[in-house]
Structures are given as structure tokens and as C-alpha cells.
Amino acid sequence: MSTNESVGNFNYPTPYRIGRGRIRELPDACRALGIKRPLIVTDPGIVSLPWFAEIERNLSRPADLSCKVFSKVQPNPTGDDVRAGVTAYRMHIADGLVLVGGGSALDVGKCIALMVDNKGTVFDYEDVGDNWTRVDASKMPPKIAVPTTAGTGSEVGRASVIVNEQHQKKVIFHPRMLPELVIADPVLTFGLPPKLTAATGMDAFAHCFEAFCAPGYHPMADGIALEGMRLIKNNLLTVYEQPQHLEGRTNMLMAATMGATAFQKGLGLVHALSHPLGGATNVHHGTANAIFLPYVMMFNRKAISEKMDQLARVLEIPTASNGFDAVLGWMIELRRALDLPHTLESVDGFSESMAARLAPLAVADPTMGGNPIPANERDCERLFIKALEGDLSA
Incomplete structure (x- = not known):
């Protein structure tokens, strides 16, 4: 195991923190963004990992934080995944999202943020023409992305890829889908x-x-x-x-x-x-x-x-x-x-x-x-x- 460390804070293309142990900053990051009732969006594999339980505990502090976990995300996520996530967000009366996982979980989480207070289906906002202008961006809640794979880069993306009912992948886009903060802890990718x-x-x-x-x-x-x-x-x-x-x-x-x-x-x-x-x-x-x-x-x-x-x-x-x-x-x-x-x-x-x-x-x-x-x-x-x-x- 290497002992060399790289730690950094950036603001391009969005506020970004990288380095071992940075996941411990997540509760304070939620508070700074005004998130008190986060919906954690992840996938079934992540939920079973030992370090995930610590994230859940740290975001369930009776004094000021209460989280709910939504993990019904498929490897190639669908519109149904997004709809189920929106329902979970509303039932929890959430006020923000923490997206933990690879591209699938991050893509679904960004679309949940898009859809909780906007009309229609997620495919109404496909990256075609000026569809994105239909979104009321003021209604989109804040999002913190915690990538656990090094692939899609969805943590700094303004779009998501979602599969429709015809089994076609569609690109969903809005500039405000970009997470307000990324916490990239390499230890979470060790497994x-x-x-x-x-x-x-x-x-x-x-x-x-x-x-x-x-x-x-x-x-x-x-x-x-x-x-x-x-x-x-x-x-x-x-x-x-x-x-x-x-x-x-x-x-x-x-x-x-x-x-x-x-x-x-x-x-x-x-x-x-x-x-x-x-x-x-x-x-x-x-x-x-x-x-x-x-x-x-x-x-x-x-x-x-x-x-x-x-x-x-x-x-x-x-x-x-x-x-x-x-x-x-x-x-x-x-x-x-x-x-x-x-x-x-x-x-x-x-x-x-x-x-x-x-x-x-x-x-x-x-x-x-x-x-x-x-x-x-x-x-x-x-x-x-x-x-x-x-x-x-x-």
C-alpha cells in the first residue's frame, strides 16, 4: 500500500475536496449547504459495505441531522429508478441529497433533484433542443456527490444517462444538475x-x-x-x-x-x-x-x-x-x-x-x-x- 498522499480543495468545475479521510467532513458539509434531512442515494452493493454504515450514522445525529437511504438503483438506471427516488425524497420530507456510488447512483440522484419539484417525467428534460429551459431551477435541492468509482465523472457532470421504457439510453441535462460539492475520498474505492x-x-x-x-x-x-x-x-x-x-x-x-x-x-x-x-x-x-x-x-x-x-x-x-x-x-x-x-x-x-x-x-x-x-x-x-x-x- 502506498504511503504517498495527495489532498486538495478546488473550485473547478464545482467545489471539490479530495484526499484520504475527507468523508468525515460530510456532516459539516451538509450543514453548510442547509441540508438537515438528506436522502442518501446509492446502490445495493454500496449499502452492504462496512464504511457505508458510518456514513449513515454520521448523517443520523438526533440533534440536527436525519437521513434516509434510497438504494433501488440499477447498474443501467431507468426512469422507474428516478420515480422511486422522488417518492422516497418526498416521504422523507428531505431537503437535499447525498449521492454515494458510481455513475449510476450519481446519475439517479441528480435526476431526483431535477424532478422533485418539476413537472412531467425525467425524459421531458432530455438533452434535445431547449428542453432544459423548462426546468424551474430555483426548486432544485442541493446535492453532495461522493464518488466511489473512478470512471464516469458524474460527480462533476451536468447530465445523467437514464434508460427509457424502450431500453434506450437518454441524456438528461440541466446546468443545475452539477452537484454543489464533491467529496472524493480514495479509501472508498479500495474495495x-x-x-x-x-x-x-x-x-x-x-x-x-x-x-x-x-x-x-x-x-x-x-x-x-x-x-x-x-x-x-x-x-x-x-x-x-x-x-x-x-x-x-x-x-x-x-x-x-x-x-x-x-x-x-x-x-x-x-x-x-x-x-x-x-x-x-x-x-x-x-x-x-x-x-x-x-x-x-x-x-x-x-x-x-x-x-x-x-x-x-x-x-x-x-x-x-x-x-x-x-x-x-x-x-x-x-x-x-x-x-x-x-x-x-x-x-x-x-x-x-x-x-x-x-x-x-x-x-x-x-x-x-x-x-x-x-x-x-x-x-x-x-x-x-x-x-x-x-x-x-x-
Whole structure:
């Protein structure tokens, strides 16, 4: 176990505290935000962990704090999860939320905050057009995010991904969905199983990678994405092999936050393919991203080759011929070392016949707009097939 420590307080993109033991600051943080009756939103796995009981005790102090736990959150959360959470919030007469967990719990918690005093269903606020302007933001209660995985970066996101009744993933957006405070304690990630450490870490990498490759002028996002990928290269395999490596876990939490900060610039085809696949098969989002990354790299090769030269230099990857091939080879080797699958053959429920059905959903996904090269339905269908067959040809 590493003895090196990184502790910090930031205010970008939202107030953020990181370091070992910071979870002890949660009760005072609630008080500072005027939260006296928090609803803790988490998932069934988190509830069973030893440290969660301490969080619950600390937010149940008879003098001034009274909490209730809502943990009916699925790995790919649905509109029903959000509705059940809103009911739990109202029954508790809550005045704020504490979101504890990975992307699923955080996404649901942010949507509960959106919906407790706004009309309609959560899908009325899908990230399409000006839907977000329908929200009365003054009615949204305060939220504290406590990430327990280093992947989605949902703790600093202004959006959530929720599955609708047609098993389609929809992006729900409002600027005020951004939590008012993040408390990132790396100790809470020590118990993350290696498989989830790998998948969530590759999710964070995909966020940084696609943000860096997205077209447009945004030097801040590019810089954040590059540093996020450097942190992932230097720490993901370490925490996969040494789960209680404090410095590595801290850096991975930071990298996940950086990925979600950077992708304000845009995402791309990796996510556009992963979202419908996850809705249809329930595959872990990070695993899907890890599978699609090299196939999408090949599709985008002409547009991103120069950027791959820069990325290879930042990541200090030896380049025998060119940066693109070096980065592609390194990424495939990292995925192999993390025991993540190379093809969609490993995804239960996926078959070649699904490619044509999922392709239009990929084209319509809001993340598609950030891809360096436009992709149509035929392109997406071909990429699903390539990812199934392991075909990395251009």
C-alpha cells in the first residue's frame, strides 16, 4: 500500500475536496449547504459495505441531522429508478441529497433533484433542443456527490444517462444538475473489484480520449484531457493490481473528474455506439467503451493522426513509425492487461442481427455530434460488426 498522499480543495468545475479521510467532513458539509434531512442515494452493493454504515450514522445525529437511504438503483438506471427516488425524497420530507456510488447512483440522484419539484417525467428534460429551459431551477435541492468509482465523472457532470421504457439510453441535462460539492475520498474505492476498476478506468480514458479528439477550439478541455490520460496511463494498471494503492486511487479519482470536465468539449462515436448497446444488453458502459475504442480509432484515423502524435509524446509511448499506431498498440495492450474483452462476442445478448437495429440509435445519440468524422447508419452498422468480428482493418 502506498504511503504517498495527495489532498486538495478546488473550485473547478464545482467545489471539490479530495484526499484520504475527507468523508468525515460530510456532516459539516451538509450543514453548510442547509441540508438537515438528506436522502442518501446509492446502490445495493454500496449499502452492504462496512464504511457505508458510518456514513449513515454520521448523517443520523438526533440533534440536527436525519437521513434516509434510497438504494433501488440499477447498474443501467431507468426512469422507474428516478420515480422511486422522488417518492422516497418526498416521504422523507428531505431537503437535499447525498449521492454515494458510481455513475449510476450519481446519475439517479441528480435526476431526483431535477424532478422533485418539476413537472412531467425525467425524459421531458432530455438533452434535445431547449428542453432544459423548462426546468424551474430555483426548486432544485442541493446535492453532495461522493464518488466511489473512478470512471464516469458524474460527480462533476451536468447530465445523467437514464434508460427509457424502450431500453434506450437518454441524456438528461440541466446546468443545475452539477452537484454543489464533491467529496472524493480514495479509501472508498479500495474495495472496488478489479473487473470494475478496469471497466470504470477505461470509461474515464474514453471520456478524455474522445474529448481530446473532438473538433473545435477548446484548449482548456484539450489540456485537461491530456493530463487525465497521462494519469490513467500511470495509475490504472497499478490500482488494478494493487487495490489499496492510495496515490493511484487518488489519481484515478482525479482523472475521472478530469474526463467529465473535458468532455464539455464533446464526446464521439465510442459513446454513440456504447449507449444503445448498453440499453439493449445491459453491458457495463466502461466495458463497452473499452471494446469500441480501437475500432472507432481506425474509423477516425485520417482526422486524428496528428493528435495521436501529440498524445504519444504526452504519454511517453515509444513511436517506431507514427503516433497513431503507437497509441493504438498501447491501448490494446492495456486492455489485454486489464482482462477486458476485445470484441462484442463477449457481450451477452448481442448478435449480428442487432447491428442494423442499433445503428440508427447511435446516429441519433447526442454524443455523435463530437465525432471528428461524421458517421451514418451504414458506418455504425459496420462498426458494430467489426467490433463483433474483431476486424481492425480500415
